[in-house]
Amino acid sequence: MSVLSFGIKPGSRSGLRPAWEEEPSRTGLASKGVLLVLTCLAILFPLWVVIVTSLSSVKTITEAGGLVVIPRGVTFVAYQELLGGGQVARATLVSVGVTVVGTLFSMTVSVLCAYGLSRPGSVLHRPFLLLLLATMFFGAGLIPTYLVVQGLGLTNSYLSLILPSAVNVFNILVLRAFFMGTAQELVESARIDGAGDIRILWQIVMPLSRAVLAVITLFYAVGYWSAWFNASIYLTDPDKLPLQNIMNQLVIRGERPAGLMQAVNTGHLSPLALQMAVMVLALIPVSVLSPFVQKHFKEGMLTGAVKG
Amino acid sequence: MSHSTTKTRGATPATEEAGAEPTARRTRLGTRRRRTGAKTGGATLRHRLRRDRTLILMTVPALLLLLVFNYVPLIGNVVAFQDYDPYVADNAFQAITQSPWVGLEWFQHMVDDRLFWEALRNTLAIFAIQLTLFFPLPILLALFINSFVRPRVRAVAQAILYLPHFFSWVLVITIFQQMFGGAGLVAQTLRDHGHDGIDLMTDPGLFKFLITFEMIWKDAGWGVIVFLAALAAVNRDLYEASAMDGAGRWRRIWHIALPALRPVVALLLVLQVGNALTVGFEQILLQRQAVGPGASEVLDTYVWNVGIKTGNFSYAAAVGIVKGTFGLLLVLGANKVAHLMGEQGVYKR
Numbered sequence: 215m216s217v218l219s220f221g222i223k224p225g226s227r228s229g230l231r232p233a234w235e236e237e238p239s240r241t242g243l244a245s246k247g248v249l250l251v252l253t254c255l256a257i258l259f260p261l262w263v264v265i266v267t268s269l270s271s272v273k274t275i276t277e278a279g280g281l282v283v284i285p286r287g288v289t290f291v292a293y294q295e296l297l298g299g300g301q302v303a304r305a306t307l308v309s310v311g312v313t314v315v316g317t318l319f320s321m322t323v324s325v326l327c328a329y330g331l332s333r334p335g336s337v338l339h340r341p342f343l344l345l346l347l348a349t350m351f352f353g354a355g356l357i358p359t360y361l362v363v364q365g366l367g368l369t370n371s372y373l374s375l376i377l378p379s380a381v382n383v384f385n386i387l388v389l390r391a392f393f394m395g396t397a398q399e400l401v402e403s404a405r406i407d408g409a410g411d412i413r414i415l416w417q418i419v420m421p422l423s424r425a426v427l428a429v430i431t432l433f434y435a436v437g438y439w440s441a442w443f444n445a446s447i448y449l450t451d452p453d454k455l456p457l458q459n460i461m462n463q464l465v466i467r468g469e470r471p472a473g474l475m476q477a478v479n480t481g482h483l484s485p486l487a488l489q490m491a492v493m494v495l496a497l498i499p500v501s502v503l504s505p506f507v508q509k510h511f512k513e514g515m516l517t518g519a520v521k522g
Numbered sequence: 523m524s525h526s527t528t529k530t531r532g533a534t535p536a537t538e539e540a541g542a543e544p545t546a547r548r549t550r551l552g553t554r555r556r557r558t559g560a561k562t563g564g565a566t567l568r569h570r571l572r573r574d575r576t577l578i579l580m581t582v583p584a585l586l587l588l589l590v591f592n593y594v595p596l597i598g599n600v601v602a603f604q605d606y607d608p609y610v611a612d613n614a615f616q617a618i619t620q621s622p623w624v625g626l627e628w629f630q631h632m633v634d635d636r637l638f639w640e641a642l643r644n645t646l647a648i649f650a651i652q653l654t655l656f657f658p659l660p661i662l663l664a665l666f667i668n669s670f671v672r673p674r675v676r677a678v679a680q681a682i683l684y685l686p687h688f689f690s691w692v693l694v695i696t697i698f699q700q701m702f703g704g705a706g707l708v709a710q711t712l713r714d715h716g717h718d719g720i721d722l723m724t725d726p727g728l729f730k731f732l733i734t735f736e737m738i739w740k741d742a743g744w745g746v747i748v749f750l751a752a753l754a755a756v757n758r759d760l761y762e763a764s765a766m767d768g769a770g771r772w773r774r775i776w777h778i779a780l781p782a783l784r785p786v787v788a789l790l791l792v793l794q795v796g797n798a799l800t801v802g803f804e805q806i807l808l809q810r811q812a813v814g815p816g817a818s819e820v821l822d823t824y825v826w827n828v829g830i831k832t833g834n835f836s837y838a839a840a841v842g843i844v845k846g847t848f849g850l851l852l853v854l855g856a857n858k859v860a861h862l863m864g865e866q867g868v869y870k871r
Binding site for chain 1: 576587590592675677692693695707822830850853
């Protein structure tokens with residue numbers, strides 16, 4: 215239906231709209247359209263301004279009196295300065311590293327655990343599941359968690375950005391629900407053919423669950439990419455801070471970036487463009503990735519809501 | 523209960539065994555009894571443990587992490603009953619064993635603490651604002667999106683609406699600052715046209731609404747997913763039948779679409795109420811210096827401030843315990859109410 219309906223001209227919308235439903239009035243359609251455009255603009259317009267300003271020269275920014283709405287000429291000076299080394303480049307690397315390593319680690323642990331709990335009737339299945347579920351109802355609290363991380367000697371280590379938040383019980387439950395639903399007949403026949411659990415997981419269950427794996431990977435990756443709080447309390451060495459923390463310092467607190475002041479002082483680069491470029495760096499990965507996974511969001515969210 | 527303990531005790535040797543010589547074991551896998559989904563009646567515990575040891579081993583890493591970072595900290599809450607001094611020993615664990623016990627002193631201190639009550643008041647105020655301004659929006663948005671019949675319009679609208687959910691709080695707040703801050707686009711435009719600039723970001727009176735507004739921008743679109751799914755599950759015959767009975771567009775929304783959303787709304791309401799004491803911790807932490815603690819201090823930021831910032835771990839842990847306990851009671855209570863209303867709630871009865 216979705217493919218066929220694109221060519222339909224206004225006035226003959228019968229293919230889309232059920233026969234019993236009233237034809238919408240022109241004003242109704244128009245006001246709906248306006249409302250939709252406004253809603254989308256409320257989200258897209260700020261992003262547009264940020265991107266355009268980050269690509270603007272000092273002259274354009276001065277003429278606009280600040281943020282640039284209408285682009286006049288594109289320059290990549292801000293990005294060259296940022297990525298040419300120094301604080302922001304280092305922070306970007308840290309963020310990418312923590313995100314990649316953390317996501318891989320979280321996914322491995324979560325997929326294994328979800329599969330391990332996806333065979334009802336296996337030994338210890340119930341108590342393990344209860345241990346997992348219980349953590350959704352209480353949090354231990356900030357202070358004791360901090361003390362444990364400190365007690366384990368993880369402070370000022372990148373591990374403190376990964377380990378405490380590596381396991382998300384909600385994500386495990388979503389994966390588990392999916393694994394339980396994937397083609398039990400296939401799993402059984404593979405078992406009869408002599409495949410072990412690891413082989414079944416790797417060659418049958420995981421290929422069948424690509425959609426949900428993509429969603430959960432995105433959730434974990436976004437979590438690591440967006441995190442700043444753990445870094446702010448566990449890392450004592452400012453050189454190790456990830457991009458989000460640097461962005462907080464540069465843009466929200468308005469501090470000046472170390473090592474980049476020369477370009478700014480010589481009037482070569484607007485500090486505003488620099489700030490916006492940092493923001494663009496932070497928003498690129500998620501904006502690029504999330505649309506690809508979008509069509510699977512619903513399944514992921516729903517399986518999580520209906521748990522048993 | 524005793525049944526499960528024997529199982530746990532039995533687990534250790536089996537898992538060690540499997541880790542020690544996996545290849546030798548594997549050869550025997552073919553002959554052993556398999557899980558069939560039916561009752562495992564005849565198999566002894568030992569046998570079943572050996573049969574399921576791969577599965578058990580698979581869950582171990584995740585359980586270990588949960589144990590270390592969720593369960594051990596639970597015990598770590600004892601510092602609330604101590605006069606915890608991080609400098610007694612090099613290690614936090616040793617410091618806990620060496621710190622003196624003070625009983626409920628910190629809890630009494632909390633009762634007399636004006637700042638604690640202020641934080642609680644702010645927390646509840648922000649919760650109330652979010653419940654009234656934020657909560658209904660995803661429902662309305664879902665009905666709105668659902669009214670578009672063209673698949674492509676829906677897909678594009680959804681892609682745009684979901685996007686901000688994946689932005690970090692740092693990014694969302696910087697975006698707001700660039701739009702509504704003292705040097706932001708709105709102020710800039712106003713000044714260009716001869717008006718006074720505005721600065722929403724530093725106004726303590728508006729702070730609670732500002733963070734709700736930020737939350738709406740970031741997550742209202744994402745909240746739509748569950749409601750859209752519930753709407754998609756509605757039997758279209760119902761719409762048709764009511765249309766035959768003469769119900770117009772709005773009547774059909776009122777009598778068919780909205781009742782279909784009822785269980786989801788109840789579930790989300792329960793979750794929301796259960797989280798009443800947890801409002802926008804990171805979000806507030808990032809922008810509180812602009813408005814001061816009077817307007818922005820909530821329980822979570824208070825714990826952070828007293829514990830991590832000023833180093834009074836014991837008192838902060840005490841506040842954390844009180845917050846956690848009431849949070850748990852709220853979830854259980856709200857769920858109870860949902861059951862009484864005939865809804866399923868978060869877990870079954």
